[in-house]
Amino acid sequence: MTSKKEIMAYLKQEILSLELKPGAMISETALSERFQLSRTPIRDVLKQLALEQYVDIYPKKGNLVSYIDLESVEQIIYLRNVLEKEIMKSLAGNFPLKGLHTLKDNLAQQQRCIEQEEGAEVFLQLDDQFHRTMFGLAGREFLWGVLQQFNVHYIRYRKLHMLKDEKLAAIRQEHQQLLDYIVQGDTARIDELVHHHLRADIDSKNLQEHFATYIKK
Numbered sequence: 001m002t003s004k005k006e007i008m009a010y011l012k013q014e015i016l017s018l019e020l021k022p023g024a025m026i027s028e029t030a031l032s033e034r035f036q037l038s039r040t041p042i043r044d045v046l047k048q049l050a051l052e053q054y055v056d057i058y059p060k061k062g063n064l065v066s067y068i069d070l071e072s073v074e075q076i077i078y079l080r081n082v083l084e085k086e087i088m089k090s091l092a093g094n095f096p097l098k099g100l101h102t103l104k105d106n107l108a109q110q111q112r113c114i115e116q117e118e119g120a121e122v123f124l125q126l127d128d129q130f131h132r133t134m135f136g137l138a139g140r141e142f143l144w145g146v147l148q149q150f151n152v153h154y155i156r157y158r159k160l161h162m163l164k165d166e167k168l169a170a171i172r173q174e175h176q177q178l179l180d181y182i183v184q185g186d187t188a189r190i191d192e193l194v195h196h197h198l199r200a201d202i203d204s205k206n207l208q209e210h211f212a213t214y215i216k217k
Contacts, residue, residue, distance in 0.1 A: 002035040007045050015054050015065055016155050017121060022214040026055060026063040053152050067216035068160075070202075072153040077198050079147065084131065085194045087138040088178065093185025099137045103179055106130050110172045120162035123171075124155070130175055160211050161201045171197075 002010075014020040031042045046063050049055040056066050091099075106129055113123045135144040161167055174197045181189045207215060 002037060004037075004041050004045050007031070007035050007037070007042070008048060011045070011049060012054060015049075016152065016159075018156060018159060020065050022065050022067045022156070024065045026065060028063070053150075066152065068156050068207075068214050069153045069216045070157070070207075071216075072150070073157045074202055076147065076150060076154040077202055080131075081195060081198050083140070083143060083147075084134065084198070085191055087134055087140055088182050088190050088194060089187045090138050091134065092182050092187050092190060095183050096137060099133065100179075100183065102133055103130060106133065107172065107176055107179070110168075110175065114168050114172065120159050120168070123162060123168050124159060127158075127171060127175075156214075157201075157207070160207060160214070161204070164206070 011020070011026075020026070026046065028039050028042050028046070031037075031045075032039050035042070046055055046057060050057045050063075053066055053069075053072070056064050058064065106126055110123060110126045110130075113119075113126060132141070132144050135141050162171075174193060178190065178193055178197065181187075181193065
């Protein structure tokens with residue numbers, strides 16, 4: 001028998017990976033059969049997923065995977081933009097050698113991921129590791145953890161943009177530039193590039209043109 005915690009983890013992963021697409025129906029009966037559990041604990045899981053914005057529950061319609069809320073995405077981008085500018089500038093010109101080796105290794109893995117066509121899922125993990133390392137080096141891991149609690153819309157938004165082949169190479173190049181500017185202590189360019197790195201896609205027409213059915217109206 002699968003525990004509620006395990007079911008929650010499975011469903012979160014399926015939603016974040018877009019295996020369960022925004023707007024997809026989630027049946028209590030189907031989940032009960034799949035996980036060999038009564039409908040009461042399944043209902044508890046869905047209520048918790050709704051609280052964390054993975055699922056929307058409609059009394060007469062059923063349970064649907066939440067649509068991507070671009071307003072929520074914009075709020076996360078705003079927070080990251082403010083925090084990461086300050087974090088990276090605080091590291092500028094005084095970057096620990098161990099941290100430099102860690103991020104260079106991460107960039108090498110990003111490059112291998114692109115060359116081996118491992119896809120957006122692996123690259124997204126490496127992208128998160130790159131930025132999380134910056135937070136850690138600045139002693140701000142708690143803030144990284146706070147951001148992750150409200151990330152369901154932002155992760156899926158990023159994943160959809162990463163489906164474009166050329167996007168991964170562009171992101172990796174910006175990561176390399178950010179690291180170079182931090183090591184060089186070039187705070188003016190850090191400001192400019194962080195803003196572009198985090199905000200470039202929010203005004204893009206890519207989602208509306210190709211994934212309009214995934215977006216919250």
